[in-house]
Amino acid sequence: MADVNRGNRPLSPHLQVYRPQLNSITSIFTRITGNALLVGMLLIVWWLLAAAIGPEAFATADGVLTSWFGDLVLFLSLWALWYHTLAGVQHLIWDFGHLMDIDSTDMLSWAVIGGSVVLTIVTVLVI
Amino acid sequence: MAFLTDRKRAEGMGSAKTGTQHAWSMKKSSVALLILIPLFVFTFGAALGGTYTEVLIYYSRPFPAIVAALTIVVSFKHFNDGFQTLVEDYVHGPWEKWLLLGMTCISYGAAGVGLFAIARLAL
Numbered sequence: 001m002a003d004v005n006r007g008n009r010p011l012s013p014h015l016q017v018y019r020p021q022l023n024s025i026t027s028i029f030t031r032i033t034g035n036a037l038l039v040g041m042l043l044i045v046w047w048l049l050a051a052a053i054g055p056e057a058f059a060t061a062d063g064v065l066t067s068w069f070g071d072l073v074l075f076l077s078l079w080a081l082w083y084h085t086l087a088g089v090q091h092l093i094w095d096f097g098h099l100m101d102i103d104s105t106d107m108l109s110w111a112v113i114g115g116s117v118v119l120t121i122v123t124v125l126v127i
Numbered sequence: 128m129a130f131l132t133d134r135k136r137a138e139g140m141g142s143a144k145t146g147t148q149h150a151w152s153m154k155k156s157s158v159a160l161l162i163l164i165p166l167f168v169f170t171f172g173a174a175l176g177g178t179y180t181e182v183l184i185y186y187s188r189p190f191p192a193i194v195a196a197l198t199i200v201v202s203f204k205h206f207n208d209g210f211q212t213l214v215e216d217y218v219h220g221p222w223e224k225w226l227l228l229g230m231t232c233i234s235y236g237a238a239g240v241g242l243f244a245i246a247r248l249a250l
Contacts, residue, residue: 045199048241051244052243055179089161092157123168
């Protein structure tokens with residue numbers, strides 16, 4: 001295997017070849033939101049640690065999380081969280097072999113997008 | 128042959144002979160998070176914005192503390208597995224190993240720190 005020429009082989013077509021479709025975009029956003037949520041979760045762990053350490057540490061962390069920038073990060077994280085959760089449900093449905101035709105996946109994709117916005121607004125109103 | 132099930136015939140026939148564990152681990156943590164995330168969003172959301180004393184009192188209650196602890200453990204397992212999927216798709220060679228190593232350190236580290244914080248707040 002070591003002497004095989006790997007430099008000049010045709011590559012399988014990737015993102016730039018395909019016309020964007022609803023289900024490819026929602027799938028890409030599932031990955032982006034999932035990994036981006038790491039930022040919000042690390043902030044929350046920092047906030048909890050600060051609360052466990054004492055009042056001064058808590059004031060610093062709480063100041064960052066409740067600043068306009070912290071609010072923005074947490075608000076976007078909240079939407080990303082609901083989006084990723086609903087998209088995860090979509091994947092669980094697919095894993096059982098249901099709703100895999102194009103019309104159904106389009107319907108599910110819109111449900112994920114719409115549902116994530118509705119859940120985000122509801123959460124902000126409740127909290 | 129009549130006694131072999133379809134599954135038994137298929138098992139181990141892929142080129143890697145293995146590999147479903149990661150997908151199954153992802154599946155388990157995703158179902159667990161489906162329950163935990165709504166509980167965590169509304170308990171943490173209720174605590175955030177409170178004063179230092181209010182937060183201490185809130186997280187000394189068993190339910191919010193247990194929900195937060197479980198969410199931290201399961202979500203960082205899920206983060207680690209999910210990040211592995213991302214890295215394996217786009218990064219190859221030594222960097223693949225370094226990134227997986229780094230993310231594993233962050234995941235277990237953050238989960239450990241989070242659990243310590245919850246325990247200290249709750250007890």
